[in-house]
Amino acid sequence: DGTEAAVAAADLPANIRITYHRMAQNGGPAAARNHGITLAEEERVMFLDADDLLAPCFFDVMRLAPLGGETGFVMFKYHLSRKPEQRFSYDMHPVDRRFFSRAPEACFPVQRFRLQDRPEAMATVNFPWNKLYDRAFLLEARISFPDLRMHEDITPHWQSFLRCRMFGVLDWAPPLITHWEVPEGGRATQYVGEKRMDVFAELANVEAELLTHAGAGRLLPVFADFCDDLFTWMSGGLCDGGDAEAERWRRKYAAAAAAFWAASEAEQPQQEDEAA
Numbered sequence: 001d002g003t004e005a006a007v008a009a010a011d012l013p014a015n016i017r018i019t020y021h022r023m024a025q026n027g028g029p030a031a032a033r034n035h036g037i038t039l040a041e042e043e044r045v046m047f048l049d050a051d052d053l054l055a056p057c058f059f060d061v062m063r064l065a066p067l068g069g070e071t072g073f074v075m076f077k078y079h080l081s082r083k084p085e086q087r088f089s090y091d092m093h094p095v096d097r098r099f100f101s102r103a104p105e106a107c108f109p110v111q112r113f114r115l116q117d118r119p120e121a122m123a124t125v126n127f128p129w130n131k132l133y134d135r136a137f138l139l140e141a142r143i144s145f146p147d148l149r150m151h152e153d154i155t156p157h158w159q160s161f162l163r164c165r166m167f168g169v170l171d172w173a174p175p176l177i178t179h180w181e182v183p184e185g186g187r188a189t190q191y192v193g194e195k196r197m198d199v200f201a202e203l204a205n206v207e208a209e210l211l212t213h214a215g216a217g218r219l220l221p222v223f224a225d226f227c228d229d230l231f232t233w234m235s236g237g238l239c240d241g242g243d244a245e246a247e248r249w250r251r252k253y254a255a256a257a258a259a260f261w262a263a264s265e266a267e268q269p270q271q272e273d274e275a276a
Contacts, residue, residue, distance in 0.1 A: 030145035072137035074168030126157035151199040231257035
């Protein structure tokens with residue numbers, strides 16, 4: 001894909017070092033990210049995709065990020081661009097706009113929270129690239145990407161929140177990365193087909209872990225909203241192509257979502273009875 005040549009030709013500052021590793025076979029983004037965690041040598045880890053570009057101030061701001069100790073990772077704002085030529089949009093997905101616009105007061109720059117303080121953070125879009133991780137946390141909490149070609153970033157998103165002691169939110173910082181979602185770009189986000197069906201089993205695994213969390217009662221509504229938004233998009237906007245194949249998958253996704261909710265409702269009373 002030209003990555004090796006691009007790395008070799010890169011004109012980098014003296015303090016930036018790139019170690020290029022080519023996988024023996026294409027295992028998708030999950031395998032590459034998991035392997036990258038094991039190869040990383042520095043204290044901080046971040047996952048970037050080909051449609052992401054760091055802001056010029058990224059490294060200066062991240063020196064202030066409250067990472068380490070009890071803080072497993074920090075979240076930050078981003079520019080969401082739908083035009084190839086636009087780098088600074090000052091826009092995000094609606095759920096992320098709502099989250100970052102409701103920032104509680106906190107001392108600069110240490111804005112750290114326990115999950116019970118800001119449970120709505122879990123409902124933000126499950127991007128891997130708007131978080132900076134403490135590598136020790138990734139290893140100790142066993143955060144990993146499942147072997148999927150679609151929605152592989154949902155599980156580590158929820159694992160990160162459920163398994164951390166604290167997380168940071170850089171409410172005060174400007175957007176630190178540009179992420180492009182160009183409609184005519186043929187992105188994986190626009191894919192309609194069988195590969196998306198694995199997400200229902202992954203979400204069931206996430207829910208099973210969530211139900212063991214001490215704050216499950218407060219977290220379940222957030223998880224339900226997250227799933228509902230995803231399922232609505234899958235059986236709605238994603239399949240708005242209008243052809244027979246898109247309509248077939250719309251019905252299939254809707255049926256799988258209904259089955260997921262039925263299984264979820266059957267499981268939760270059982271957990272409540274056991275707690276009682």
